[in-house]
Amino acid sequence: MLLAQGLILHFLGRAWTWPDALNIENSDSESWTSNTVKKFTASFEASLSGERELKTPTISLKEKIERYSDDREMQNEIYHRKIISWFGDSPLAVFGLHQLIEYGKKSGKKAGDWYGPAVVAHILRKAVEEARHPDLKGITIYVAQDCTVYSSDVIDKQCTSMASDNTNDKAVIILVPVRLGGERTNADYLDFVKGILSLEYCVGIIGGKPKQSYYFAGFQDDSLIYMDPHYCQSFVDVSIKDFPLETFHCPSPKKMSFRKMDPSCTIGFYCRNVQDFKRASEEITKVLLF
Structure with missing residues (x-):
């Protein structure tokens, strides 16, 4: 239902190091x-x-x-x-809140407004496109339209302007905004969500419950495992050497019943190259046909 033939999605599973994230x-x-x-x-x-x-x-x-x-x-x-410094609490951080809010203004949003999962997907895409950091040349973001991912469009984004960089193709993050029901999440989608979160290339789901945003990273039985970004913590100056890392990692993720999940969400996938994308497409198709 979510994707037409020949497109893709994905999630958790691959063990990778930080240089891999930068396509090194x-x-x-x-x-x-x-x-x-x-x-x-x-x-x-x-x-x-x-x-x-x-x-x-x-x-x-x-x-x-x-x-x-x-x-x-x-x-x-x-x-x-x-990588963490890119998300620092500073106007200079390429993915910091200051920058993301600026991109949100172009979508009619301002600080304090509610940013839905679909809006966030497009803001992240814009942030990556506008980033001028040399280590981000090897990655791009594709946002699906109407729950459909077109293979040719994804591959075009991965291969665009890479010849001058002397690399084969770009890594791609694929974001698919979906709605899993009407006013409430349809319980029939539980097995689908479990299947998606079990895939190797899936990197999680941007979502939450009504009026609260979460990041879903997995599941246990009929509960979703999530991290809550709203816990207030002390400011960390990421410009100094050996800045503390503790507040950027979640030591204790939480669980929430699938039935409490807001139906609006965005599913994310990471493919390091075109070959990854093709393998991911095959795996996603199996989940969709199950």
């Missing part, structure tokens, strides 16, 4: 192991030769690999903080 190339563990060990071995042998000649201390292969792992963890931490 990471080799798989098998190729990393073979290539890196060869590199380290050659370097190690060279260092042994130098020791014979210069009688200087050498670093073992194990120490080199551990040092490389530490560098990887440090890189992930850097990207983690960079």
